[in-house]
Amino acid sequence: MSDPVDLTNCDREPIHIPGSVQPHALILVLAEPSLSILQASANAPERLGLPLEELLQKTLIELLRDSDSAYLEKHVLSKQLEASPHYLPPLKVGPAGQTFEALLHRHQGLLILELEQWPDQTSMVHEAVYVSLKHTLNQLQGTTSVVEFCQRAAEHVQEFTGFDRIMVYRFADDASGHVIAESKRADLESYLGLHYPASDIPKQARTLFVKSQLRLNPDVKYEPVALVPALRPDTGLPLDMSYCVSRSMSPIHAEYLQNMGVGASMSISIVIGEELWGLFACHHYSPRYVSHTTRMACEFLAHMLSLQVSNKESDEQHEYKLRLHQEHRLLADAMALHAEFHPVLIQSKGTTFAGIEAGGAALLLNDMVYLRGETPDEDSVRALSLQLAESIEPSVWATDHLSKLFPDWAKCAELASGVLAARLSRQTPAYVLWFRPEEKQTMSWAGDPTKPMETGPHGDRLTPRKSFELWQEEVRGRSRPWLACEIDAARMLRQTILETEVRRAEQLVRLNAELDERNRQLDSFAYVASHDLKEPLRGISNYSNFLLEDFADQLDDQGVNYLRTMMRLTERMETLLDSLLYYSRLSRGEINSRRVDLNVAIEDAKEMLIARIQESGAHINIPRPLPEVYGDADRLGEVFSNLISNAIKYTDKTPAQIEIGWQAGELDSPTVFYVRDNGIGIAAEHQQLIFQIFKRLHGREDYGGGVGAGLTIVRKIIERHGGRIWVDSLPGHGTTFFFTLETDPNLP
Amino acid sequence: MSESVTPSFLIVEDSDEDYAALERIVRRARPDVSVKLQRCVSAEQVFTILNAPRLPQKPLPELPALIILDLNLPGLNGKEVLRAVRQHRRLKLIPVVIFSTSSNPQDIEWCYENGANSYLVKQTDYTAFKRAVELLVDYWVEAVRLPRPSSGGIVLEKPDDSGLPA
Numbered sequence: 001m002s003d004p005v006d007l008t009n010c011d012r013e014p015i016h017i018p019g020s021v022q023p024h025a026l027i028l029v030l031a032e033p034s035l036s037i038l039q040a041s042a043n044a045p046e047r048l049g050l051p052l053e054e055l056l057q058k059t060l061i062e063l064l065r066d067s068d069s070a071y072l073e074k075h076v077l078s079k080q081l082e083a084s085p086h087y088l089p090p091l092k093v094g095p096a097g098q099t100f101e102a103l104l105h106r107h108q109g110l111l112i113l114e115l116e117q118w119p120d121q122t123s124m125v126h127e128a129v130y131v132s133l134k135h136t137l138n139q140l141q142g143t144t145s146v147v148e149f150c151q152r153a154a155e156h157v158q159e160f161t162g163f164d165r166i167m168v169y170r171f172a173d174d175a176s177g178h179v180i181a182e183s184k185r186a187d188l189e190s191y192l193g194l195h196y197p198a199s200d201i202p203k204q205a206r207t208l209f210v211k212s213q214l215r216l217n218p219d220v221k222y223e224p225v226a227l228v229p230a231l232r233p234d235t236g237l238p239l240d241m242s243y244c245v246s247r248s249m250s251p252i253h254a255e256y257l258q259n260m261g262v263g264a265s266m267s268i269s270i271v272i273g274e275e276l277w278g279l280f281a282c283h284h285y286s287p288r289y290v291s292h293t294t295r296m297a298c299e300f301l302a303h304m305l306s307l308q309v310s311n312k313e314s315d316e317q318h319e320y321k322l323r324l325h326q327e328h329r330l331l332a333d334a335m336a337l338h339a340e341f342h343p344v345l346i347q348s349k350g351t352t353f354a355g356i357e358a359g360g361a362a363l364l365l366n367d368m369v370y371l372r373g374e375t376p377d378e379d380s381v382r383a384l385s386l387q388l389a390e391s392i393e394p395s396v397w398a399t400d401h402l403s404k405l406f407p408d409w410a411k412c413a414e415l416a417s418g419v420l421a422a423r424l425s426r427q428t429p430a431y432v433l434w435f436r437p438e439e440k441q442t443m444s445w446a447g448d449p450t451k452p453m454e455t456g457p458h459g460d461r462l463t464p465r466k467s468f469e470l471w472q473e474e475v476r477g478r479s480r481p482w483l484a485c486e487i488d489a490a491r492m493l494r495q496t497i498l499e500t501e502v503r504r505a506e507q508l509v510r511l512n513a514e515l516d517e518r519n520r521q522l523d524s525f526a527y528v529a530s531h532d533l534k535e536p537l538r539g540i541s542n543y544s545n546f547l548l549e550d551f552a553d554q555l556d557d558q559g560v561n562y563l564r565t566m567m568r569l570t571e572r573m574e575t576l577l578d579s580l581l582y583y584s585r586l587s588r589g590e591i592n593s594r595r596v597d598l599n600v601a602i603e604d605a606k607e608m609l610i611a612r613i614q615e616s617g618a619h620i621n622i623p624r625p626l627p628e629v630y631g632d633a634d635r636l637g638e639v640f641s642n643l644i645s646n647a648i649k650y651t652d653k654t655p656a657q658i659e660i661g662w663q664a665g666e667l668d669s670p671t672v673f674y675v676r677d678n679g680i681g682i683a684a685e686h687q688q689l690i691f692q693i694f695k696r697l698h699g700r701e702d703y704g705g706g707v708g709a710g711l712t713i714v715r716k717i718i719e720r721h722g723g724r725i726w727v728d729s730l731p732g733h734g735t736t737f738f739f740t741l742e743t744d745p746n747l748p
Numbered sequence: 749m750s751e752s753v754t755p756s757f758l759i760v761e762d763s764d765e766d767y768a769a770l771e772r773i774v775r776r777a778r779p780d781v782s783v784k785l786q787r788c789v790s791a792e793q794v795f796t797i798l799n800a801p802r803l804p805q806k807p808l809p810e811l812p813a814l815i816i817l818d819l820n821l822p823g824l825n826g827k828e829v830l831r832a833v834r835q836h837r838r839l840k841l842i843p844v845v846i847f848s849t850s851s852n853p854q855d856i857e858w859c860y861e862n863g864a865n866s867y868l869v870k871q872t873d874y875t876a877f878k879r880a881v882e883l884l885v886d887y888w889v890e891a892v893r894l895p896r897p898s899s900g901g902i903v904l905e906k907p908d909d910s911g912l913p914a
Contacts, residue, residue: 534849538870541872567874571872
């Protein structure tokens with residue numbers, strides 16, 4: 001290590017070539033097939049009882065007892081040794097004849113022998129380990145979830161090794177870690193559920209975790225023992241110690257552990273395929289050695305776990321996936337039966353939509369917001385969807401760290417750190433949203449954060465307390481990540497919703513066409529019916545007259561009266577039919593739109609009504625000239641003449657006061673015109689009836705008679721102009737009719 | 749109009765009551781003039797009369813001097829009759845007066861565009877109805893000179909293919 005190491009370059013720290021070992025072990029690097037010793041750790045001479053120069057000239061065979069060499073040659077060296085260390089029976093090595101736990105592996109054309117020694121090697125009796133292992137495996141068979149499985153395994157590893165704390169540490173896709181199971185000494189604070197940033201375990205360390213399944217640091221406060229010579233004599237390069245169990249650990253990691261108060265550590269990788277799935281992280285608060293037998297049991301357990309976990313996890317995922325499919329099926333079936341999807345979605349069960357696990361969910365549609373579960377408030381959801389609509393391109397999108405992309409949303413982090421969004425429209429913000437809460441991700445490795453270590457041996461920035469701060473800044477506002485099957489489920493739901501909507505739109509087009517056709521038929525029916533009805537009516541009228549003409553002198557007064565009544569009734573009926581005919585013609589005919597000066601239209605209307613206006617003495621007041629509009633001048637004149645004549649008719653005041661005016665609309669809303677009178681007014685319950693054809697509120701002869709078609713015709717004219725009409729009235733105080741006309745972009 | 753000629757009207761009207769009223773009013777309007785009235789109750793009947801082939805030894809059917817046409821007929825409507833008459837080589841000279849219940853401006857416009865000579869609206873009000881018919885008689889019998897009636901010598905042709913429906 002030539003460069004100083006800090007957090008900016010620790011990803012590049014060459015931890016596989018430390019050039020040193022931990023002092024509880026010694027290393028002999030051997031050439032094949034001679035087994036001559038090329039390199040040895042500096043502690044070898046003392047442990048083996050041979051000076052270094054001498055040692056480097058010997059072969060391994062010369063250091064072993066005959067029986068051990070024979071065993072080694074027969075059972076180990078003749079075989080294809082895997083790179084992962086091979087446990088050997090305890091060996092007596094060298095003139096000193098001390099017994100070592102031995103590990104052997106072949107890597108890059110060399111044999112590497114690791115010999116370990118520890119004052120107390122009886123952390124567990126061998127037989128007990130095997131019995132316990134068997135029991136453990138039986139127990140693991142019975143567990144149902146991955147977490148439970150890991151919990152049991154952690155307890156057993158603690159039992160085997162006697163470590164103070166065993167954590168099962170699960171890596172997420174982003175390489176961050178999460179403690180999913182823990183077995184610990186009762187008096188220790190729990191780390192269960194804590195998260196650790198990806199940077200806590202640098203990339204090359206992860207690679208090494210995949211390569212060598214078990215690493216042991218029996219005493220983290222050790223002095224590394226260098227290799228002699230430092231470089232491989234055959235290549236002149238540093239020795240690749242990727243597979244060495246007793247390889248000296250990274251000084252950063254050593255410091256990290258020491259700052260936590262950890263005295264000894266062991267890690268056992270859980271590798272599925274080529275992927276590092278997780279780790280058993282074992283901590284002891286004083287030095288602790290683990291014998292080979294126990295380690296083998298732990299490795300075996302981890303291996304079993306790898307096999308089982310992958311099954312159990314795919315089972316768990318499988319079950320979840322099945323559940324998601326099931327939920328989707330239910331929604332899709334229900335949507336198929338309904339014209340609209342949103343009632344189906346809103347009425348579906350649960351605190352989320354479509355079975356996707358989340359804290360809460362929302363549907364945003366047509367400016368309505370439907371919330372369920374734990375979500376930000378309505379306004380926030382609305383604002384968020386606007387932001388998504390503006391800046392997110394994919395139609396289905398997910399984040400587990402919303403505030404990283406949109407810092408403003410840190411305020412909603414507690415409820416919505418994770419967002420899964422399915423967009424329903426490009427034109428308006430319409431979304432199905434799922435929210436996941438912030439997950440507590442406080443790094444407490446170092447224990448009490450109020451007791452900072454200001455400066456560590458490798459510089460200020462590497463102290464755990466500082467690391468802790470960095471970590472917190474980095475990962476606030478983070479949620480559990482979204483799974484691929486969840487994003488798929490959102491995509492499927494979106495697809496189904498859009499298909500439902502397309503179906504609905506098609507249906508709507510069809511219904512509209514049907515409606516148009518029916519309206520057309522109805523209008524034509526009204527036209528034909530009233531037209532045909534006139535013929536018999538005319539007959540009745542004519543024959544009544546023939547009777548009068550030919551037989552008047554033979555009838556008495558009553559007979560003549562009967563005939564006159566018949567004729568009056570036919571007249572009345574004709575008026576009704578004429579109104580109906582006119583109404584139906586209004587519906588069918590063209591509206592000849594052009595610029596219209598409403599002041600002229602009103603003058604025309606007044607002209608038509610001149611006799612009645614003069615007779616009644618009504619005052620018509622127009623406070624300010626009306627604007628130009630776009631429409632059919634004759635029809636609009638008719639609107640005014642109808643409204644004015646109504647105002648004259650329905651009054652008990654003399655003279656009637658009529659005001660015609662207008663209010664400019666705000667923004668996009670159209671100009672509102674009004675005709676106000678001081679007449680008898682219309683009771684609230686009658687205000688809708690007045691627009692119905694032939695609906696009269698008063699006796700036939702009261703208020704000047706009429707058939708009750710005027711306002712129906714007025715409304716039809718206004719509707720044909722794209723506007724609407726409404727009434728505001730207080731009985732006894734007068735009535736105001738308001739109406740709008742379609743705004744025309746060519747007119748101010 | 750020559751004194752010797754009896755005016756003849758072809759009235760196309762499917763309503764017996766309307767026809768009765770028309771007849772009564774026409775007769776009473778000019779008791780001194782005997783107006784010859786012929787009646788058809790459908791467009792098809794009109795075409796049969798107008799398209800009658802020339803038969804040896806038989807007088808040709810007399811053509812009317814004026815056609816009074818109701819628009820609302822069973823089957824083909826009055827508009828078809830108007831169009832056919834106006835497209836026929838000989839018949840197109842005969843004035844056609846529309847006498848209809850419809851006061852729809854679109855109907856009125858259509859009829860004038862297609863060669864109607866007058867358009868009267870049948871009123872339910874008897875007095876107005878009567879007045880209209882009296883005016884009609886006065887005008888077409890008294891005031892105007894009609895083309896020579898096509899009896900005696902004018903042979904009706906078979907209708908053009910594009911003309912009357914077969």
